[in-house]
Amino acid sequence: MKKKILVTGGCGFIGSHTITLLLKIGFQIVVIDSNINSSIKVLDKIKFIAGKYENNPVDNLNFYKGDLRDFNFLDSVFKKENQKDEQIIFVIHFAGLKSVSDSNNLPINYWDNNIFGTINLIKIMEKYNCRSIIFSSSATVYDSKEISIFKEIDSTYPLNPYGNTKLAIEKMLKDVFESSSSKWKIACLRYFNPVGAHRSGLLGEDPKGTPNNIFPILNNVAAGCEKKFKVFGGDWETEDGTCIRDYIHVLDLAEGHLKILEHLLNGPAKFLIMNIGTGKGTSVLQLIKTFEEVNDLKIPFIITKRRKGDRGVIIADNKLSKEMLNWVPKMTLQDMCRDAWKWKKLNPKGY
Ligand code: WQD
Numbered sequence: 001m002k003k004k005i006l007v008t009g010g011c012g013f014i015g016s017h018t019i020t021l022l023l024k025i026g027f028q029i030v031v032i033d034s035n036i037n038s039s040i041k042v043l044d045k046i047k048f049i050a051g052k053y054e055n056n057p058v059d060n061l062n063f064y065k066g067d068l069r070d071f072n073f074l075d076s077v078f079k080k081e082n083q084k085d086e087q088i089i090f091v092i093h094f095a096g097l098k099s100v101s102d103s104n105n106l107p108i109n110y111w112d113n114n115i116f117g118t119i120n121l122i123k124i125m126e127k128y129n130c131r132s133i134i135f136s137s138s139a140t141v142y143d144s145k146e147i148s149i150f151k152e153i154d155s156t157y158p159l160n161p162y163g164n165t166k167l168a169i170e171k172m173l174k175d176v177f178e179s180s181s182s183k184w185k186i187a188c189l190r191y192f193n194p195v196g197a198h199r200s201g202l203l204g205e206d207p208k209g210t211p212n213n214i215f216p217i218l219n220n221v222a223a224g225c226e227k228k229f230k231v232f233g234g235d236w237e238t239e240d241g242t243c244i245r246d247y248i249h250v251l252d253l254a255e256g257h258l259k260i261l262e263h264l265l266n267g268p269a270k271f272l273i274m275n276i277g278t279g280k281g282t283s284v285l286q287l288i289k290t291f292e293e294v295n296d297l298k299i300p301f302i303i304t305k306r307r308k309g310d311r312g313v314i315i316a317d318n319k320l321s322k323e324m325l326n327w328v329p330k331m332t333l334q335d336m337c338r339d340a341w342k343w344k345k346l347n348p349k350g351y
Contacts (some may be wrong), residue, residue, distance in 0.1 A: 002060060003265070004028040004086040006077075006130075008068060008121065009095030011038035013205045014136065014194055016046055018092065018254040020203070023050045023057040025258065030081050030088060032074070034067040036113075037097065037208050039351035045202040068095055068117030071124070078128045090132045090265065091125060092257060093118065096165070099212050100140065100309060103162035114165035115172075122176055132185040132264055133173070134257060139192045139246075139275070139314055141167040148244070148281075148313030152190070152273045152320055159309050170273065177271035184271065185264040192246035192277035192316045194253050196336040197343035204343030205250070206350035214245075214284070215336075218291055219344035221299050229299050231284050233306035236313075242284035242303075244313040246277040249331030249339070259325040277316020278329045287333070294337040 005022060009015045010031030016038075019029055023046070031043070040063075047058045062081070066073040081088055096114045097103065103110040118135075125131060142150045143157030158164045170188045177184045195215045197204035211217050221229045234241040256276045264270070282290075288299050322328055 002026055002028045002086060003090070004030060004081065004088050005090045005092060005261075006030045006032065006088045007092045007094065008032050009038070009093070010063075011035060011040060011042040012094055014191070014250060014253055015092070015094040016042045016203050017198060017250045018094075018257045019046055019061070020049050020198065021254050021258050023060055024053050024055075026055060026057065028060045028086055029062070030077065031061065031063045032066060032068065032077060033063070033095065035065060039206065040065065041351040042203065049198065049200060049202060068120050069113070071120050074120055074124045075127070078124055078130070082128060088128065088130050090261065091121065091130065092134045092261070093121060094136045096136070098138075098162060099207075100160045100162050101212050103160050103165075104309070107161035110161045110165050115168060118169050118172065122172075131183045133187075134260055134264070135169060135173060135186070135188045137166045137170055137188045137190045137273070138163065139190050139277070139316065141170065141190065142314070144311040144314055149315045149317050150275065151317040152275055174271055181271070182269050185267070185269055186271045187260050187264060188273045189256070189260065189276045190273065191253060192248060192275070192314065194250050195247045195340060196249040196251065196331065197339040198251065199339060201339075201342040201346040204340065204347060206347070214287070215340045218288070218299060219340060221301075222291070222295065222297050222341060223344055223348060227300065229288065229301040231288075231301050231303045232310055234303035235306075238283055238312060240283050240285045243310060244281040244283050244315065246280065246315040247282055247287070247333060247336055248276065248278050248329055249336050252278075252329035252331050256321065256325070256327060256329070259327045263325055274321050274324070275316040275318050276321060277318050279316055279318045281313060281315040282333055287337075290333050291337040291341070294334045295341045
């Protein structure tokens with residue numbers, strides 16, 4: 001009996017990589033995606049990758065295009081899927097707008113899309129007696145004024161609407177859990193900096209519009225689409241004066257989801273918050289140097305002023321994920337740089 005999991009935002013960067021692992025393990029996957037910030041072409045790539053698995057799980061992937069804010073659409077998906085062989089017993093909730101800068105310009109869009117969509121999702125899950133969920137949260141929720149290596153118990157104080165919506169959803173899920181704590185299994189995963197791409201080069205980070213995150217921009221400079229890479233600030237209180245982040249390979253992140261999924265499926269009702277990071281920090285200049293060395297190319301750059309909202313050092317204390325899941329990320333910064341550039345070379349215009 002293949003357990004059936006709903007993945008919201010499954011056409012996105014982290015969702016698509018996670019689905020390739022879930023199919024390999026033998027889960028049935030239902031994907032809901034509005035494709036507001038993703039390409040439907042991802043599904044064919046996932047099927048191509050899955051087609052190489054010995055269990056050939058290509059038929060275990062069903063897709064529904066729609067918006068979580070459409071209650072009737074969401075209801076129809078659960079109704080239709082639950083009338084088939086297996087019920088949806090678990091949700092991995094990736095769907096959400098995720099640009100820090102866009103959220104500063106369009107806060108209402110972020111509150112509407114991220115919060116309202118999740119409220120509908122929880123209501124429908126309760127209606128269909130599905131009470132297990134992994135929520136994709138973010139390190140952006142932390143109050144990063146005083147410290148730089150973050151524990152899950154550290155104070156939260158988001159600096160932008162995107163982070164505010166992530167924290168609000170965490171609090172909402174905690175309230176849902178408290179209301180019937182014997183029934184719900186909930187994990188809020190706080191990602192640090194997911195980067196890289198699938199080893200095959202078939203899946204990668206392909207933001208619509210102007211990229212904000214560092215790897216798509218590095219790729220654009222490496223490919224000659226942009227002349228110079230702008231290093232946001234050379235006067236931070238770090239060894240080389242540039243920001244430090246905890247970059248984690250998206251395939252490690254996907255595996256982390258599998259580990260927490262198995263932990264929740266096999267364990268009692270619980271609510272938990274968990275950092276997903278490597279515990280290692282890399283500065284922007286160190287990253288540029290690694291990217292150049294691994295891919296044998298040059299990244300011309302200039303150091304400009306700091307970007308609004310940035311903080312100097314953001315690194316995960318990942319003890320909880322190590323201890324509770326007996327899991328540590330394995331991929332190196334070199335793997336991240338190599339896989340990201342391979343994706344760009346094979347997909348110069350994205351999907
Ligand atoms: C990384 C570092 C920049 C671009 C955000 C969200 C987080 C998550 C990841 C969603 C920073 C520097 C970047 C450039 C640069 N989002 N940089 N020049 O800001 O750490 O985190 O994205 O899941 O929730 O907060 O990521 O990739 O934008 O920047 O110097 O052109 O690279 O200053 O230090 P960030 P990022």
